[in-house]
Amino acid sequence: MFQYEMPTKVYFGKDCIAQSGDVLAQFGRKALLVTGRHSAKINGAQQAVTDKLDALGIEWVLFDEVESNPSIETVRRAAEVGRNEQVGCVIAIGGGSPMDAGKVIALLCTNDLDDTALFTGPYCPPLPIIAVPTTSGTGSEVTKVAVLTNPHAGTKQSVGSPLIFPKIAFVDPTFTVGVSRRVTIDTAIDALSHAVEGYLSTGSTPMSDVWAEEAMRFLGIHLDALDQELSYAVREDLMYASTLAGIVIAQTGTTLIHGMGYQLTYYKGLSHGRANGILFPAYMKLMEEAVPDKTAKIWELLDVSGLEEFTEIMKKLMPGTVDLTEEEIELYTKLTMPTSAVKRTSCEVTPDLVKQIYRSLKA
Ligand SMILES: [Fe+2]
Structure with missing residues (x-):
């Protein structure tokens, strides 16, 4: 049902x-x-x-x-x-x-x-x-x-x-025509995280997957060119994808990326999309093991060869690192663990795993 x-x-x-x-x-x-x-x-x-x-x-x-x-x-x-x-x-x-x-x-x-x-x-x-x-x-x-x-x-x-x-x-x-390059990238990655997280959420359904796949297809075409000058037609694709991805999370909720990202926004001032973007590669690495079929489909829809290429694209779009102290990591993990976003994530999420991902943002 x-x-x-x-x-x-x-x-x-x-x-x-x-x-x-x-x-x-x-x-x-x-x-x-x-x-x-x-x-x-x-x-x-x-x-x-x-x-x-x-x-x-x-x-x-x-x-x-x-x-x-x-x-x-x-x-x-x-x-x-x-x-x-x-x-x-x-x-x-x-x-x-x-x-x-x-x-x-x-x-x-x-x-x-x-x-x-x-x-x-x-x-x-x-x-x-x-x-x-x-x-x-x-x-x-x-x-x-x-x-x-x-x-x-x-x-x-x-x-x-x-x-x-x-x-x-x-x-x-x-x-959206006059939206700055930085905000365009950050918001597009937020939309992408909605489509991908919704697709991989334990709350995904056959109907939410239809919109998730379509959103990824529209975002995937432009993913590598988000840091360039964008035409109206591209802006239209991005907005369409963003609305589709919204319909997805209205059914599925978000998962670990959003659950962890909120702390980076609240305490470190990172924009929401940027927080999601820097957590994205670590999340996809987990999902490759937990949900291999759907992850392979995501690479196909985004037209990337796999995790390595996706990580490169994210690093290009979201340069920089986040250096957290052990106290900060402890606090953020405590705030992340009880969230429903963690419960909807398609792998076992332990405090150690969350800490390890926060630590990896330094590299
Ligand atoms: Fe979001």
Whole structure:
């Protein structure tokens, strides 16, 4: 038995917001726009949304203070705005941070949750969530998870519930055209890790594998050229793959790479995609032994000869090393071990194994 759930209505392609008719009219007379400080204004996404809202006669109020790896304090402040303004929906525009923040803000507009209940639920239905991604990586526009920084737990932590699947995702590759090379690489590797981890997760299903293979195929074509100038057509492929990979992890969850990577982001400031990228080769080495058939299929889909070539590509895209002290390794391992990401990993994960992988990042 397996389940498949993907309730988000996806509009994909250039100008998809302008071409969405009156679909936004069903979510009330006022919307809360949630963005980071700058990028949604520069890449045209905010304008595309407000043009559509204005045309439909829907009022909007802007909260543009979402930081990278958003904090509980920020989402609470934004929810206060949403409640005071009596908005009918939350439109989250940006990369993973504004989209994840938007999901939690929508929950907090309809639920009174302390800092513990925020992560555990139970939840009443949130305000409807509309997601507009402006990077190709997180896949948050089609997932039921939001990741926040939780200082109480000393790491990044997830809010997860089918209730926070966005109602609508407007996925327009145009918004990613100006994304810097570094962010393009980091986010593409995040998307790749979603597809690969989902494919190798103990929670993978025949239906999630369909999307995972397709996502890998679209990412594999461009993997070696991510550090070069990218055409619109390539940006379109990356965004399509990223959304497919999001659909995958909405079914399967993520595994050891994400479980370990959160510590590198929280404590060492590595971007999410970069943290995943530097852990990727060690993970694939484990998977070659644990799940040889599927790993061989991954090499084929990515058009690489095997672990050695894949490791070379990752090192080229993610240069540098992470030098951790034994105390840091001890702490990160303690934080990683209880996560569901570890439980979904297709091999036995022991504290010694996790420590050994963290140590290997130095080399
Ligand atoms: Fe991720």
